[in-house]
Amino acid sequence: MLLNSHRAAMLASVAAAVWLTGCAGPRHHGQDYGGMSHRQMMAGPTAVAAVQPTAGNTVQGRVMFHQQGDQVWVHARMQGLKPNAEHGFHIHEKGDCSAADGTSAGGHFNPTGQPHGPQTGARHAGDLPNLRSDGSGRVDVRFTVSGLSIGSGPADIVGRGLIVHADPDDYKTQPTGNSGARLACGVIEAYRR
Numbered sequence: 195m196l197l198n199s200h201r202a203a204m205l206a207s208v209a210a211a212v213w214l215t216g217c218a219g220p221r222h223h224g225q226d227y228g229g230m231s232h233r234q235m236m237a238g239p240t241a242v243a244a245v246q247p248t249a250g251n252t253v254q255g256r257v258m259f260h261q262q263g264d265q266v267w268v269h270a271r272m273q274g275l276k277p278n279a280e281h282g283f284h285i286h287e288k289g290d291c292s293a294a295d296g297t298s299a300g301g302h303f304n305p306t307g308q309p310h311g312p313q314t315g316a317r318h319a320g321d322l323p324n325l326r327s328d329g330s331g332r333v334d335v336r337f338t339v340s341g342l343s344i345g346s347g348p349a350d351i352v353g354r355g356l357i358v359h360a361d362p363d364d365y366k367t368q369p370t371g372n373s374g375a376r377l378a379c380g381v382i383e384a385y386r387r
């Protein structure tokens with residue numbers, strides 16, 4: 195009995211690890227990025243963040259970024275979120291997740307000195323759309339954002355932080371969006387080929 199439950203726990207953790215390998219899965223080899231394939235996206239500037247839970251939290255995952263012209267595709271895969279809920283999601287100024295509560299990542303990445311806001315208006319370059327978790331507390335979503343770049347330029351995201359928050363971003367409260375505690379933090383790194 196003990197052996198069996200131990201084995202089940204091991205299999206569950208293996209399944210979670212496989213699920214979190216992100217872009218590597220075969221299901222991502224189709225035309226997933228606005229008519230572009232995963233392989234085509236990987237040929238361009240690419241960055242990745244391994245997202246780890248802050249103290250007392252369970253959110254973890256992997257986020258990949260692909261630049262295509264003046265757009266950056268974001269592919270976020272995460273688990274351990276509150277189910278069926280929206281979570282604020284931002285690129286923060288510092289690629290520093292050393293603080294137990296994630297505050298070491300600083301404020302939102304804001305290279306153009308704009309107010310915090312929605313994707314459709316004036317906003318911090320690091321403002322991203324809320325993540326919406328499914329009934330199991332997971333997210334697997336792809337979207338594009340403007341105003342960012344990978345590996346060059348003033349809005350380069352490499353070396354910045356990535357934060358998942360406990361609450362939805364209201365897209366208006368300054369300068370945070372009132373999205374609450376930092377559940378997880380990752381450092382955005384250039385993808386090594």
Ligand SMILES: [Cu+2]
Nearest residue numbers: 283284357359
């Ligand atoms: Cu944030």
